[in-house]
Amino acid sequence: MEINILLVDDESDFVETMVKRFGIRKMPIDSAKSGQEALAALAAKDYDVIILDVRMPGMDGLEVLKLIRERAPLTEVIMLTGHASLEAGMQGMNLGAYDYVLKPADFDDLLDKVRKAFERKQLNVKARKQGA
Amino acid sequence: MSRPASREPESGSERQGISQGSDQGMLARATGARLWKDHGLLLWAHFLVPPGLAALVVAATFATPVLAGILAGAVLAIAAVSARGLLSRLSQAEEARLALTNQLIQSQKLAAIGELSAGIAHEINNPIAIIAQEAEWAAHLVGEAEKTGTADFAEVKDSLREVRAQVDRCKNITHKLLDFARKREPVLQEVDVVRIIEDMARLVDKEASYKNVTLVRDLPQDLPTLRTDAPLLRQVVLNLMTNALHAVDTGGRIQASARADGEMLEIRIADNGCGIQPENIDKVFNPFFTTKPPGQGTGLGLSMCHTLVTGMQGEISVESKPGQGATFIVRLPLRHSPLHAAGKNT
CATH class of the missing domain: 1.10.287 (Helix Hairpins)
Known part of the structure; x- marks a missing residue:
């Protein structure tokens, strides 16, 4: 099953590598360079998993996370950070992020987390359908 | 080993295993003492009269069978009456005990609400x-x-x-x-607990190193996977580790361990920090309870952990001796009860 993934990061080198690596596995992903871009993309398409950098110029990753949770509560978010900030990690988890990954992220590890996040989204969708 | 915190999940007194254990112990002792005080004579009669009469019956058997029969009847009658009396008194005592327990739970609930409102008001x-x-x-x-x-x-x-x-x-x-x-319904997935602890520990490592604190992992590689809510468990583990990091001094030590214990999976986050004062130990899971200076902690971290763990059908408790650190223990069921799992996965 195809997973709709959005990668949000202002580091274009990192984004390029990631798009390539996901592509090799026949998993096309979209990317956004900022929080605003990410929210615009989210308004246009229903994403399953969003990989979101914490530190970006302009809109802060945690701020974006909050808005994603409000606008698309079923979309799972994996936070990505270059420097392990415990405070940001706590806030991210408390705001409902699915997981937290430290850069440089091991690709297989990240892939595994994306799959788990997607599984959770599907479980949530199923539970919601049953509840309705 | 402390008692699991949520022996009575619907009660307000579930916050802390230790306090509840001693409350119930006290209650049991009080009930026993009252029973002896009020019904001592009856109890003595119950234990002493039947054997005495039995001895009489044996003696009488050698005299006349009729007398033996009468005596045996009397023995049975007395035993039956005294047993019934004892039973009814015991059930009365049990009722009184239950009433007392309910009163205690009620008053603890009220106390918790009082503290909560005071906390909100203060904040x-x-x-x-x-x-x-x-x-x-x-x-x-x-x-x-x-x-x-x-x-x-x-x-x-x-x-x-x-x-x-x-x-x-x-x-x-x-x-x-x-x-x-807000009650977030847990979503159950197969979860590798060792991995979750390791992931969260890596988040804490850097901050710990600034404080020269070592975060030791004691994680077996053959731990069974758990069906639970992954992000909620991450939140609990991260909160407990952060809490431990705040509790230790420079050069301190935090140990994160996990093991399977029968039907449960147990996670322990131990620190060698200042520990918890005995008068505070049954308050640490209360909302707004904090020993940090104002503005530095809302006192919601541990109470949130408590809510999350209870939501995962688990138990959280704490062991601590002042000056010797504290250990937070999270116990989660390896198999979820079908009632709970059914709604989510079928």
């Missing part, structure tokens, strides 16, 4: 005081401007900005409370 009072002060000052400045005709609104704007900031602070507190009250 919100400070920003409100500042808002009042700034509003008064702004009104004064505007009044002055009106009188003199010359207006310096920079200071007024400053006051208004401060008011705004303090309102945001209040909003933050109420939002946290709302988050706290």
